[in-house]
Amino acid sequence: MAISSARRVAFDVLRRVAAEDAYAADLLYAEIEPGTKKTDASLATELTLGVLRQQRLLDFLLERYLERRCDQLDLEVLLALRLGLYQLRYLDRVPQHAAIHESVDLVKRARKSSAAGMVNAVLRRAAAQARIGGKELEKLIFQSLASAGTAVEERLGILHSHPTWLVARWLGSFGAKRTAELLEADNRPAPLSCAVLEEEASENIAESLRESGFEVTPGQWLRGALRISGGNPAASEAFRAGQINVQDEASQMVAHLVDAQGSRTILDACAAPGGKTIILARAAGPRGRLIAGDVHEHRLRVIQHQLMRTGTTNVHSVALDARRPLPFSRGFDRVLIDAPCSGTGTLARNPEIRWRLQPEDLNEAHRSQLTMLRNALAAADKSGRVVYSTCSLEPEENEKVVGAALVGAPGWRVTATQAALAPHLREAAAAEKFFADDGFFRTFPPEHGTDGFFAAVLASG
Template sequence: MAISAARRIAFDVLRRVAAEDAYAADLLYAELESGIKKADASLATELTLGVLRWRRLLDFLLQPHLKRPCEQLDLEVLLALRLGLYQLRYLDRVPQHAAINESVELVKRARKSSAAGMVNAVLRRATAEAKIGGSELEKLIPPRAATEERLGILYSHPTWLVARWIGSFGAKRTTALLEANNRPAPLTCAVLEEEASGRVAGSLRKSSFDVAPGRWLRGSVQFSGGNPGSSDAYLAGQINFQDEASQMVAHLVDARASQTILDACAAPGGKTILLARAAGPRGRVIAGDIHEHRLRAIQQQLIRAGTTNVRLVALDARRPLPFSRGFARVLIDAPCSGTGTLSRNPEIRWRLKPEDLNEAHRSQLAMLRNALAAADKSGQVVYSTCSLEPEENEYVVKKALEGAREWRAISARKALAPHLRDTAMAEKFFEDDGFFRTFPPEHGTDGFFTAVLARREDAD
């Protein structure tokens, strides 16, 4: 039996995600550029991200039908079982025989033919309760399981991560977050000329793209179907893939015409382009990254967008920055755990360990301290992450300020408001501590944190 292109791609991507610590979105993009049919591309994406999101629950439902723990199975066998059960549970449009038979063929293709019979038998036994849900599913969970354990199984997240979120957000908001993490992330683009967003959206509709205005920003559009990367607007540099919260971070920098700006952790480049637009032809953005291949990727984005006032520099923001003059604005969009992006990058939930947060904190603190030293006397420093964790957010800012008493956190509501569809919406993103935050189930975006810092004598 032939294996469909969609299942082959999903299996290969899942295997590489597990074996190489690669990111599914990047691997899928490379695979789907090969010109496969639209339906196959859609199914491959659904299968890959769906299996990654629901991995724990799938294993929980498979385990009663196995003679040994899931984690003791060969990787290829376990992936075939997960793919098969995911289709049986979540994809009504896929015939049962196709889900099972092609999973068996995937095992054979991976040279694990000795497990083919077991895969076939397990999936057939699991079919009867594949769609179990609600109270019936909860009955399968041990009755004495703690709340974090129960929610971790039901919503397929690690127990330790659920427990810390309950401590931070409470059980109700955490449940909403878990649900949001298991929904497909919105496909949003920034319109690089904000005032042209209506015209660009109209042009996309004429080209048969299903688009709507962004939820929050005047300069954003959301896609419900189609591949924006193939649109004339994208190819002409009019739009750029970027979540609305990420766009907001660039606006919070409050870049002004003719300023010199440092974007010290610039990849993948979306914020860099928005900053360069704000700085104008007489301004300049220095965009840095530690990885040369990521700088090359930014260069391609700059060329496509027609952005010429950016200089790319290889640098490690954890070390003192190699510049002799200060910057009017410094952005540290720090590498982080990414817990605000689990809908978009579901594999992160399975890779992250509690100790990673303390290690990230140390690196982020070094970056922020170096950024403070790189700003000129009237400059501002913006610190941002796509994390929900306090160790990477407010703890970093507060620790940095302990050793830099001349700096303080300031409100950035006025910088964001002009870019919103309704300026009054700005209040929805700032909490009592003055920091900017987005929360996926409440804002419909990735989860971001941002602090804007200025020297005390220049603060309002």
């Protein structure tokens, strides 16, 4: 049996994710060739991201069949087993024989033929129990772990495939109910949203995308957003023509919080890949001048490509390390620091993050982010506005960064800016849903149906 292109792509991407610390979404975009059938592209994506999302539970189950630890296996053998078991457990439409045989063939293709018999035997044993439904299996596992005295955070971590330490943090921060909702949301496919760059053309662009075979619905929150399924919108004519950007609605909202209309000088200090930059540039208009910085040359090239594709001309991209004092002599009207972070608000979209992140990474990120925010405050005009944002759910990267920065910045304060966001929402009153009494902007994946974002709008005077 020849290996299907979907399984081959998924296996190769998973191997590179593990070996190179690469991101699955980027690799899938590169590996899925133009002209690939939508069904094959969809299966490759589901297999790759599904295995990464369910990795811990898959390994827990495999070890029951293997009678040894998964980390004792060669990587290629383990990946083939995970792919096979994922199909047996989660994809009813895939015949069992195809899931088993192609997993065996993947092992042979990876020159691990000596393990082919073991892979075949393990997956056949798993197939015999595949009739146990997902909820029933979860109940059995949870009861088994509970009777063994396993701590609740470890039980949840196994069942929902998250690191135990992260589950424990979230239980302390969000409580049991919200944590359970978050864990479940992280294991569902993330919605794919696009920013429509000419808001008044939204309906025409949506119809054009539908005619090209995409399923399109209005954005959940923003008037200038669309939700798209049934393919990769970056391959659409609307994207090539610079009419849309692939960008989560929460990310778009952060750009709107900057309130760039009428601003003459704007700094986007951590600008790649450039989605927020373009929203800011459009809002500022031809009289506004925007500097888009990033520390990495290859990411600057991504920004430049985005600017060219969308015909955005009022942006100057520069190599810039926001961790160092910013080299500008005059204050900016607006400064955006969308700081590099742990990304815990994007685990549905980037599931590999959960297996790489360590507790100590949060304190290291805090130190870097605090330096960036202090530099941003120093670069802003005293009558201006600074927006600090992350796609993290962790207080070390959010509230604690802002609090520490304000200690050394007299005159600056947090200001709630529902008024800046409201005009862009389908219902202006919905702006209240994103702000708490502390004035911070937050999105929570299971509550808002977006990535998890945090933003603080800081003003002086």
